[in-house]
Amino acid sequence: MNKILFFAHLRDEAGEESISLDAEGKTVEELKQMVAEQYQMKRLDSVMTAINEEFAPGDEVIKAGDVIAFIPPVSGG
């Protein structure tokens, strides 16, 4: 299983602070699509992904037990 954490407004969109699901073997891109569909969120394309607190590119494959965080870049200043 994998824990997925939502940051900032993603938390409101998902309706949860974190979720658990099995993402083993999926790439980051595939996981983003899956989560966006299941939780009826907007596209997560431009959202940054950390796996175990380390930046992960879109083609990174997720392993069992990895903790994944979705961090949306924000633009206000």
Next chain:
Amino acid sequence: MNDRYSRQTLFPPIGKPGQEKISSKHVVMIGAGALGSGNAEVLVRAGVGRLTIIDRDYVEGSNLQRQQLYTEEDVAEKLPKAAAAEKRLKAINSEVEIRGIIGDATPEVLAELAEGTDLIIDSTDNFETRMAINDIAQKYKIPWIYGACVASFGMSFTIIPGETPCLNCLLKTIPIQGLTCDTGGIIGPAVQMVIAHQTAEALKVLVEDWEAVRTSFVSFDLWRNQYSSMKMSRAKDPHCLSCGDHPEYPYLNADYRAKTTILCGRDTVQIRPPHQRGVNLQEMAGRIKALGYDVKGNPYLISAEMGPNRFVLFQDGRALIHGTKDTAQAKSLYNRLLG
């Protein structure tokens, strides 16, 4: 004021040699809103040699809650932020050479400023300008510090050309429809927390304490008590068009910029984003309504009366701003709503 910087030079990583370095450096601040005000004040008080601050907006009442350089008088006079900031910063520290530039931070303007700039601090409110800053910083080898906030959330990352990944490595493209302070709201502490991160990094860069520079991407939510520090060692993309082996600096190219056109005789500016953004009109209508404006719409567009302007937004992200011929003002309104 001989002891002006005494408490800062007592801090061992700065010391007297560090202070001399700080006072010999030129910092360019892009934006004079919430982050720009705070970042500029910290660095001017710290005794930076030269500060250039650029902004295209004027001071409005809704700025005062968090934009620390401005007063009610500035609002009454509708002073450009760059002018009001320059005046206030000079009053804070007359030893610093301060220049306010009223206008758009276009790649051309950034390129002109690049010569003799030691550090760029991002205090802007949109990713189009940030990507241009990113390319200029790579091209001219200038460190820059990304910072942004919305609601109770903020983030920062320090980019050192040749060392760290760059913003284009992380985002690949300009993010679509981000929340902005004008749509998602913003609280003062989130601003101050980003400023604290950006200015601490700025001091490290200015005194050239490279080992102390934070290599992680920090983000936090002060309301929900989240703090994350993301390691970036694997984020650098060797094929990145901004910082990779064969850089092309794409965001200095006009094709990547929002195109503004003044529509003749109509007192209207059209803004066309560089990529089709696929805007969710219903959601945007909701956000604009929440700001207290009257919004009308159909499946193809929404239209909002906003003071002297009428803002019309199409599904592909194109907008018409009626009631102005000023492209900078129109772009400012657009970025405030769409990021």
